[in-house]
Amino acid sequence: MGEFDLIARYFQRPTRAGSGVALGVGDDCALLAPAPGMQLAVSSDMLVEGRHFFADVYPAHLGHKALAVNLSDLAACGAEPLAFTLALALPRVDAVWLQGFADGLLALADAHGCQLVGGDTTQGPLNICITVFGQVPAGRALLRSGTQAGDDIWVSGRTGQARLALDALRGQIHADDALLTRLRQRLERPMPRLALGRRLVGIASSAIDVSDGLLGDLSHILAASRVGARIDVDAATDLLAGGARLASAGLDRGLLMRCALAGGDDYELVFTAAPAERAAVRQAGSDSATRVTRIGSVEAAPGLRLVDGQGQAVRGQFPAFDHFA
Structure with missing residues (x-):
């Protein structure tokens, strides 16, 4: 042929x-x-x-x-x-x-x-x-450079499942057949959040898709907007653990945290919006049948500060994927 x-x-x-x-x-x-x-x-x-x-x-x-x-x-x-x-x-x-x-x-x-x-x-x-x-x-596209101090940080869906699938396929963690099938769908058949993205026009102040890791991709928004952020790592990790029933699968919470914050290949949206837009953001999620979760806030001081659910600092390195690193 x-x-x-x-x-x-x-x-x-x-x-x-x-x-x-x-x-x-x-x-x-x-x-x-x-x-x-x-x-x-x-x-x-x-x-x-x-x-x-x-x-x-x-x-x-x-x-x-x-x-x-x-x-x-x-x-x-x-x-x-x-x-x-x-x-x-x-x-x-x-x-x-x-x-x-x-x-x-x-x-x-x-x-x-x-x-x-x-x-x-x-x-x-x-x-x-x-x-x-x-x-x-014209003139209304969501960009990385539009957020400012005080804005909320949101994420769609659940991040980290694709990375867990990759680790399981490499034999680095154990997942039973039912769990692996579910996780592998997230790795191989991601669903682009087009309906949510269109509904966020005029509501969100900035957005990016999560391809290389939640924190790494968020950092591009922070750099473009010249701001910093505070992230509740428990909120992001609980999303992953609850969504895939991983808490009962015996997987280490540290592993879940790393996957949720730095896993990559999720193709979810991380975006920012003013606190006054919280109801509108939740309505956009409902209208597009997409879970949206507030995981932090934008701050004026540069840098990324990670805290737990009680506001205590969380230590750790969560580097994004880099083809040439």
Whole structure:
């Protein structure tokens, strides 16, 4: 099967009318037409075999995750998905693998009205690069630089389950089959918080998605906004422990804390908002069927201060993931 046959069989689809896509797959360029008064939001992410995923991952799960991590970036700026491109390097043409990958990828794309409009394929080590395009009301995108002292710090969902799955798959911790299945879903099939992100426009003062670890990603907001923060580590750890019933699984609380604060691969949102917006934040969570939890506050003094539920200082190192560290 040649390159163009591969594209036509697995990835080429008709352009949907009224989608913001004027021209999709088939020409040298795609043509996008954002609605009046909207700005384009653009993000790219790459997944490399052996670095971002195991070689034996289900192809449908990999297709899902490849797009989900990009859609999560749109969620973090409050954008609505429009379209995406796919650059795919394959060691060989494997029809079964390609069908599964395409099914997972396009099912998530359809669920969020995001059309595949182009890209590239080549032979080489398995590598997936997606660029996603969205639209957001002009001048209203959620940024990392908008928070100020006194704002609340919130997180969506539960952070840390993806890292626990990774540790279990590596044999570093024990998880029974039922627990591992649940955790592995969080690692391999994250759900981008697009509905929540759009509802936070005009409410949140800043936002970022949690890809490299809760505290590490929050630090980007603090740096961009030139502020510091106080974080209740018990609140974040209790979210993880309760959500996966891990307290009864015999896992060390120190491990749970490290996973919740620095695990990465969660694709939740950490965001800030003024205390006056607490009711609006909770309503945004309810309207998007997403748990939102207040875990701290923004402070004027630079730096990150970790405390327990009684306000006592917590010591420890919780470094974020870094590809080149």
